[in-house]
Amino acid sequence: MAALPEEVDVGAHGLVLRRWRLADGERLFAAIEASMPELRRFMPWAKEDPTAESVGAFLETAAVDVPSATSVGFALVDAAGEIVGGVGLHDRRGPGILEIGYWVRSDRTGRGYATAAARVLTAVALANHPDVDRIEIRCDPANVASAAIPPKLGYRLDRTDVVDVEAAAQTGSQQVWVLCRADYLATERW
Numbered sequence: 001m002a003a004l005p006e007e008v009d010v011g012a013h014g015l016v017l018r019r020w021r022l023a024d025g026e027r028l029f030a031a032i033e034a035s036m037p038e039l040r041r042f043m044p045w046a047k048e049d050p051t052a053e054s055v056g057a058f059l060e061t062a063a064v065d066v067p068s069a070t071s072v073g074f075a076l077v078d079a080a081g082e083i084v085g086g087v088g089l090h091d092r093r094g095p096g097i098l099e100i101g102y103w104v105r106s107d108r109t110g111r112g113y114a115t116a117a118a119r120v121l122t123a124v125a126l127a128n129h130p131d132v133d134r135i136e137i138r139c140d141p142a143n144v145a146s147a148a149i150p151p152k153l154g155y156r157l158d159r160t161d162v163v164d165v166e167a168a169a170q171t172g173s174q175q176v177w178v179l180c181r182a183d184y185l186a187t188e189r190w
């Protein structure tokens with residue numbers, strides 16, 4: 001994946017996206033631990049409780065810029081420097097497509113953080129990857145808060161796939177929301 005900026009101003013709520021650092025271990029662990037009831041419902045990576053080792057292993061990969069990496073993760077950081085979530089850009093859906101994922105610490109949900117972060121990550125993804133024509137956001141239809149986000153950003157529902165159930169509240173259906181570059185350029189939301 002192309003090199004992405006170290007830090008991006010979200011432009012709302014005093015938030016920034018910044019690349020993960022090895023020093024984030026304790027605060028990331030605390031943010032995940034405090035959000036486990038919500039995370040484990042839909043996030044396969046949150047099936048098990050976090051440990052210092054699992055968080056450290058994630059950061060060792062996420063904090064290093066490897067050109068062959070197929071995922072780039074950013075911490076969602078507030079004005080006080082607290083980690084209030086994470087977002088990721090993933091090259092795993094085929095040529096010309098990048099996928100965005102997000103989570104927000106449970107005590108900060110319902111404030112528009114994920115919407116704002118996904119908005120800026122969409123812009124960063126398209127600006128830094130001229131070969132990418134399509135950004136996707138995938139979510140379970142039962143994940144009402146997540147499914148509310150892509151249409152607010154101009155994504156359209158492309159289809160609903162049948163997928164394996166990998167987390168407690170997943171239904172086996174997955175909405176595939178798509179924003180094409182041409183639609184992104186045409187929209188006035190940006």
Ligand SMILES: CC(C)(COP(=O)(O)OP(=O)(O)OC[C@H]1O[C@@H](n2cnc3c(N)ncnc32)[C@H](O)[C@@H]1OP(=O)(O)O)[C@@H](O)C(=O)NCCC(=O)NCCS
Nearest residue numbers: 042102103104109110111112113114115139144145146148
């Ligand atoms: C899903 C998640 C990222 C949302 O984060 P957030 O910062 O609260 O999201 P936002 O505040 O930007 O937007 C949520 C939208 O969903 C709406 N929403 C939330 N719960 C809802 C519900 N039960 N029914 C209908 N709409 C709901 C909110 O009203 C908001 O829309 P609005 O701005 O039009 O009012 C967060 O709940 C989370 O991290 N969940 C666990 C991990 C996860 O599921 N990640 C996504 C995997 S696809």
